[in-house]
Amino acid sequence: MASSITKPKIFSSLFVISPSSTSQPSKSKNSLSFLDNASNSRPIGTLISRNNHVSQRSCPIKSVLEAATATATEIDKKPQNDTASEFPRPRILVSEKLGEAGLEVLRGFGDVECAYELSSDELCAKISVCDALIVRSGTKVSRGVFEAAKGKLKVVGRAGVGIDNVDLAAATEFGCLVVNAPTANTVAAAEHGIALLAAMARNVAQADASIKAGKWQRNKYVGVSLVGKTLAVMGFGKVGSEVARRAKGLGMHVIAHDPYAAADRARGVGVELVPFEQAIATADFISLHMPLTPATSKLFNDETFAKMKKGVRIVNVARGGVIDEDALVRALDTGVVAQAALDVFTEEPPPKDSKLVQHENVIVTPHLGASTKEAQEGVAIEIAEAVVGALKGELSATAVNAPMVPPEVLSELAPYVTLAEKLGKLGVQLVAGGSGIKSVKVVYKTARDPDDLDTRLLRAMITKGIIEPISASIINLVNADFTAKQKGLRISEERVVVDASPEFPVDSIEVQISGVESKFASSVSETGDISIEGKVKYGVPYLRCVGGFSVDVSLEGNLILCRQVDQPGMIGRVGNILGEQNVNVSFMSVGRTAQRKKAIMAIGVDEEPNKETLTKIGQVPAIEEFVFLKL
Numbered sequence: 001m002a003s004s005i006t007k008p009k010i011f012s013s014l015f016v017i018s019p020s021s022t023s024q025p026s027k028s029k030n031s032l033s034f035l036d037n038a039s040n041s042r043p044i045g046t047l048i049s050r051n052n053h054v055s056q057r058s059c060p061i062k063s064v065l066e067a068a069t070a071t072a073t074e075i076d077k078k079p080q081n082d083t084a085s086e087f088p089r090p091r092i093l094v095s096e097k098l099g100e101a102g103l104e105v106l107r108g109f110g111d112v113e114c115a116y117e118l119s120s121d122e123l124c125a126k127i128s129v130c131d132a133l134i135v136r137s138g139t140k141v142s143r144g145v146f147e148a149a150k151g152k153l154k155v156v157g158r159a160g161v162g163i164d165n166v167d168l169a170a171a172t173e174f175g176c177l178v179v180n181a182p183t184a185n186t187v188a189a190a191e192h193g194i195a196l197l198a199a200m201a202r203n204v205a206q207a208d209a210s211i212k213a214g215k216w217q218r219n220k221y222v223g224v225s226l227v228g229k230t231l232a233v234m235g236f237g238k239v240g241s242e243v244a245r246r247a248k249g250l251g252m253h254v255i256a257h258d259p260y261a262a263a264d265r266a267r268g269v270g271v272e273l274v275p276f277e278q279a280i281a282t283a284d285f286i287s288l289h290m291p292l293t294p295a296t297s298k299l300f301n302d303e304t305f306a307k308m309k310k311g312v313r314i315v316n317v318a319r320g321g322v323i324d325e326d327a328l329v330r331a332l333d334t335g336v337v338a339q340a341a342l343d344v345f346t347e348e349p350p351p352k353d354s355k356l357v358q359h360e361n362v363i364v365t366p367h368l369g370a371s372t373k374e375a376q377e378g379v380a381i382e383i384a385e386a387v388v389g390a391l392k393g394e395l396s397a398t399a400v401n402a403p404m405v406p407p408e409v410l411s412e413l414a415p416y417v418t419l420a421e422k423l424g425k426l427g428v429q430l431v432a433g434g435s436g437i438k439s440v441k442v443v444y445k446t447a448r449d450p451d452d453l454d455t456r457l458l459r460a461m462i463t464k465g466i467i468e469p470i471s472a473s474i475i476n477l478v479n480a481d482f483t484a485k486q487k488g489l490r491i492s493e494e495r496v497v498v499d500a501s502p503e504f505p506v507d508s509i510e511v512q513i514s515g516v517e518s519k520f521a522s523s524v525s526e527t528g529d530i531s532i533e534g535k536v537k538y539g540v541p542y543l544r545c546v547g548g549f550s551v552d553v554s555l556e557g558n559l560i561l562c563r564q565v566d567q568p569g570m571i572g573r574v575g576n577i578l579g580e581q582n583v584n585v586s587f588m589s590v591g592r593t594a595q596r597k598k599a600i601m602a603i604g605v606d607e608e609p610n611k612e613t614l615t616k617i618g619q620v621p622a623i624e625e626f627v628f629l630k631l
């Protein structure tokens, strides 16, 4: 049983951004934290996309923007807005043309520099003072860029869909969030695909060039009709399905191949999903709409061209790299492929003497799929909101290398996120020096269906709590799992259903650390693991159990845990020692196994007691062991 002496608390103060969190100079500067700031919350941002879809851009969870102090050359300073005024303004580098509306959003929040056509050295030189980088498809965000950023870069925003120009693995390792703008250019890309399809079939580009060269070649440029022909859409995602819809409107028979698409979604558009071989063997026209990944790289090669219907026509507005371009030239030369219409190339821009570009049966555009005024305005707003949200510590709905936690789940989990990090921090401090933590088990007790509990955020924060105090790593939701793996730390999870209120997502969280010695033997449970359990009370994290002992102490400030022989006067004695040194006690709680037997006293203190004070506590005869823990 636990009893507690509680000083009055203002619970909302837990969420107020503390001065220390803004001025802390080192690690946390660069971490995206996902702690709620109830007093500073704002509505969910919305964006009307080109398709008039209202998409949620970010969740209402906010956090400390741990931006670095200004050190570099000044750039495009604008007046600060309300929300950012307490913090140094983040620096945002825009390395490719971005719509004005998006730039306005960015300028309302940070200092924006637009610097186009940077060499990779120039980009690396600039990046070390930037909090965010916004790119399109033309900027290679390589590992070198993340290395040069030296941990300052918090977010890369890709103003468009394809993120094949961003080294995601490196971004994740460096804890840098990558967000994209996946919806605003869908229609533009689909329209461009259809434009190329029709232009190719009717030789529009060649005929235009011919007439401008003074010729009138009506017989040479006889085309082929689209109506009644079979179009294979390869990649039935956002763009692919819009192309399919439009092609059906042109009277084409549309089939699609996509290993991950749902058949009923395709049926809804009147499209049959077919295996890869069937798609390429039966199509008169093939339109490519898959991402460039290791699996799709050069998917269209000598072997696959050989399986196509002779005289097939190919459109590519996806990525150049999905086609082996030399093989396509060979297929065009032999007539296996009659024509190709290409918006994208393995190397952009392609070499001037590219045989493919120069081929008479090929028409080309310089990666214009997303280039409509409407789409560019849309992606600019979409990415600017995502980047600003990320810089504020919000989880983005378009995060590419972090789990997307729905806003409603996130706001419900907010206090548990704080609890999780504190339990991690406490746990690691209980481990006796020298023993490396290799195995942690987290037990979530919940009254809800365990499948309803999304624990990724909680696990990430426990990992953060465990690793950050003992290493130079900056941990956030982006790199928590990666860093744990790197350090050989295995985190397993268990969800246990308990009889508690289903109103709350979690009743308690227990962190068990196994295979280590403890500084505080009483924190070791019967199983031999260090065990600490916490819960959220009135929105505030509390420690509820240490080893086999129940306690009830708010996890704020610092904590002293003492094991003692249960006897009268203990609280007073320790309280006096602390009082003499002007250390303010915020909470006290005693948990015992039985009357007058062993007890644990948990004392929350606002200040850090000095060594002498701690020694005096240790000298109290009934105290058998004690530990001071920083939260």
Ligand SMILES: NC(=O)C1=CN([C@@H]2O[C@H](COP(=O)(O)OP(=O)(O)OC[C@H]3O[C@@H](n4cnc5c(N)ncnc54)[C@H](O)[C@@H]3O)[C@@H](O)[C@H]2O)C=CC1
Residues within 6 Å of the ligand: 161, 162, 163, 182, 185, 186, 189, 234, 235, 236, 237, 238, 239, 240, 257, 258, 259, 260, 261, 289, 290, 291, 292, 295, 296, 317, 318, 319, 343, 344, 367, 368, 369, 370, 371
């Ligand atoms: N040319 C341009 O300016 C633009 C190009 N794009 C490119 O178009 C492509 C599609 O974009 P979205 O439709 O927005 O992406 P999406 O993610 O909505 O769709 C991609 C689809 O490809 C499918 N896929 C993955 N691997 C596949 C495989 N091996 N075979 C067949 N399908 C596969 C996925 O299941 C998904 O349904 C991307 O490569 C994107 O970068 C997008 C916008 C503009």
Ligand SMILES: O=C(O)C(=O)COP(=O)(O)O
Residues within 6 Å of the ligand: 136, 137, 138, 159, 160, 161, 162, 163, 185, 367, 368, 369, 370, 371
């Ligand atoms: O969104 C995409 O995937 C695109 O390819 C568009 O590229 P861009 O932003 O026009 O360089």
